[in-house]
Amino acid sequence: DAKTTQPNSMESNEEEPVHLPCNHSTISGTDYIHWYRQLPSQGPEYVIHGLTSNVNNRMASLAIAEDRKSSTLILHRATLRDAAVYYCILSAFGNEKLTFGTGTRLTIIP
C-alpha cells in the first residue's frame, strides 16, 4: 500500500477552521483517500473518503490536490469534541484493508 505522511500533532482554537494535511506522493490512480479519527479509548470513526474530486459531508470536507499527491481534511468549525487522532489512509480499489499510520493528534484549545 502507498504510504502517507502526516504531522504528528496540531493545535487549533475552538470554533475556528482546521486544515489537516496529508502527503501521499506515491499514490496510484486507483487508490482512494480515506480519513478516520479516533477519540481516546474508542474505536476509529469514519470521517470522509474520496478519489479525485473534492468531497463534502456533514462532518468535514476533503480537498484533493490536482496531482493527487496530497490532500487536506477540513473541519469547518472545530469543537472540543473534534480533539482526536486523525488518520489519512490510502486503499486500492477492491481492497478493503486499511493500514493505519501514526496519524495527527489534534488538540482543540478552548
Added chain:
Amino acid sequence: GAVVSQHPSWVICKSGTSVKIECRSLDFQATTMFWYRQFPKQSLMLMATSNEGSKATYEQGVEKDKFLINHASLTLSTLTVTSAHPEDSSFYICSASPVTSGSQGYEQYFGPGTRLTVT
C-alpha cells in the same frame, strides 16, 4: 445507521485462560470484518481479515492458532484469544464494511473496542 458493537467492552482474565470477543454489525450486513489490536500510545495494527463462511486471513506475524476467528453470519464475527498471557493485554477493535460499499470505495465502521487485561 452503520453501527458496530463489541462485547464485552472490557475483560480481565487469568493467564492461560481463553477469552472470546464478539463483533456485531447491528444494522447492516458485512461479508468482511477486520480485527485490529492497539497497544497504548500506538496505532492500530491489523491482525486478520474475517470473511463470512470461510477461513480468516491473518497478517504476517499473527498466530492463527492463538487468535481464533469465526465469522458465522453476515452480522457476527468472533475473536477468541486462546491461552492468554499478559503480553496479549491490549485494546482489540473490529470493523466491518457494508456489502453495498462496492465501487464507491469502502467505508469501514468500527466497534467501540474491547480492552483485554491478562493477569
